[in-house]
Amino acid sequence: MGADHAVRVARRTAGAELVAVSDTDPGRAEAVANPLGGVRVIPDAAELIADPKVDAVLIASSAVAHEEQVLACIEQAKYTLCEKPLTLDRASALRVVDAEAAFGRRLIQVGFMRRFDPEYVRMKTLLDSGRFGRLLMMHNVHRNKQSPEWFQTEYIVRDSLVHEVDIARFLFGEEIVEINVLTPTPTSAVTGLLDPQLAIFRMSGGAIVNTEVFVNAQVGYEVRCEAVAERGTITIGQPSGGVYTTGVGGTWGGEIPDDYLVRFQHAYDHEVQAWVDACRDDEVIGPSTWDGYAATAVCEAGMESLRTGRPVRVML
Numbered sequence: 001m002g003a004d005h006a007v008r009v010a011r012r013t014a015g016a017e018l019v020a021v022s023d024t025d026p027g028r029a030e031a032v033a034n035p036l037g038g039v040r041v042i043p044d045a046a047e048l049i050a051d052p053k054v055d056a057v058l059i060a061s062s063a064v065a066h067e068e069q070v071l072a073c074i075e076q077a078k079y080t081l082c083e084k085p086l087t088l089d090r091a092s093a094l095r096v097v098d099a100e101a102a103f104g105r106r107l108i109q110v111g112f113m114r115r116f117d118p119e120y121v122r123m124k125t126l127l128d129s130g131r132f133g134r135l136l137m138m139h140n141v142h143r144n145k146q147s148p149e150w151f152q153t154e155y156i157v158r159d160s161l162v163h164e165v166d167i168a169r170f171l172f173g174e175e176i177v178e179i180n181v182l183t184p185t186p187t188s189a190v191t192g193l194l195d196p197q198l199a200i201f202r203m204s205g206g207a208i209v210n211t212e213v214f215v216n217a218q219v220g221y222e223v224r225c226e227a228v229a230e231r232g233t234i235t236i237g238q239p240s241g242g243v244y245t246t247g248v249g250g251t252w253g254g255e256i257p258d259d260y261l262v263r264f265q266h267a268y269d270h271e272v273q274a275w276v277d278a279c280r281d282d283e284v285i286g287p288s289t290w291d292g293y294a295a296t297a298v299c300e301a302g303m304e305s306l307r308t309g310r311p312v313r314v315m316l
């Protein structure tokens with residue numbers, strides 16, 4: 001994700017210059033920096049954050065490193081876009097919320113990029129227009145072709161479902177008060193992973209959101225969302241939005257992208273451009289540390305639901 005963002009900042013974002021990259025694996029940092037030319041590699045992330053030539057920081061390190069790095073950015077008063085999840089547990093996420101509050105104003109945007117995806121943005125505008133009446137239910141599908149070998153059952157909640165946690169909170173403008181994560185008989189495509197999963201959220205206004213997450217669906221990357229309101233439904237993520245092809249045997253159809261970097265390319269572009277524009281205006285927009293904390297808290301409850309087989313209340 002960091003390599004993709006580095007190219008985005010260097011080549012596709014107006015008003016920003018990529019001056020330095022950092023990674024605990026120097027080979028990875030150099031592989032990103034060298035082709036871009038003139039980009040420094042600073043091995044120590046804390047040194048990069050404190051560097052006077054660095055005005056703003058995009059964190060795309062492993063989630064376990066986020067807390068320390070975000071806190072360093074707050075200490076150095078640097079505008080920061082931190083990839084999701086903000087941190088891995090609610091206690092550390094709350095420490096970040098508190099540190100930013102103590103600083104006195106917002107510095108951090110959390111990388112829930114779906115809020116910048118043109119289709120989700122259109123859905124939000126339609127829902128907020130009032131034309132469809134109150135939102136009652138939402139059905140989500142979130143499928144990957146395959147998961148990395150190190151992926152564990154709980155990561156499906158923590159790393160994948162976290163996107164639907166945020167988008168549900170964003171589209172409803174409400175908190176999630178309960179989560180239940182169910183596991184059908186798992187796919188035989190992998191061993192040792194409870195995949196797929198079906199998560200059910202209860203929103204604070206009483207609505208229900210269900211999400212299928214299937215990270216070894218074998219086909220490609222599919223993210224769909226259907227909002228069910230009092231006077232109609234809105235569906236996004238249909239392949240009809242993409243390119244149609246014909247094939248041997250007279251078949252025709254749209255294309256399913258392999259991964260999120262293709263499906264959400266415009267969301268990432270809009271997210272980073274909006275972040276850079278806001279930094280230059282001395283503003284912070286988009287998902288806040290509170291949004292990051294809330295998503296982490298819901299996922300922590302979701303992982304408890306996975307373990308216990310019961311719905312778990314979420315207290316923020």
Ligand SMILES: NC(=O)c1ccc[n+]([C@@H]2O[C@H](COP(=O)([O-])OP(=O)(O)OC[C@H]3O[C@@H](n4cnc5c(N)ncnc54)[C@H](O)[C@@H]3O)[C@@H](O)[C@H]2O)c1
Nearest residue numbers: 001002022023024025028045060061062063065083084085
């Ligand atoms: N928004 C999205 O759609 C999306 C998609 C993919 C990944 N992500 C997020 O981006 C982050 C990175 O994910 P990834 O898939 O690129 O993982 P990855 O493991 O491929 O890359 C993480 C990199 O961070 C480096 N790293 C680890 N600890 C570090 C530290 N303390 N300081 C500096 N570098 C460190 C690792 O060496 C590695 O190169 C995660 O938080 C992940 O959830 C978000």
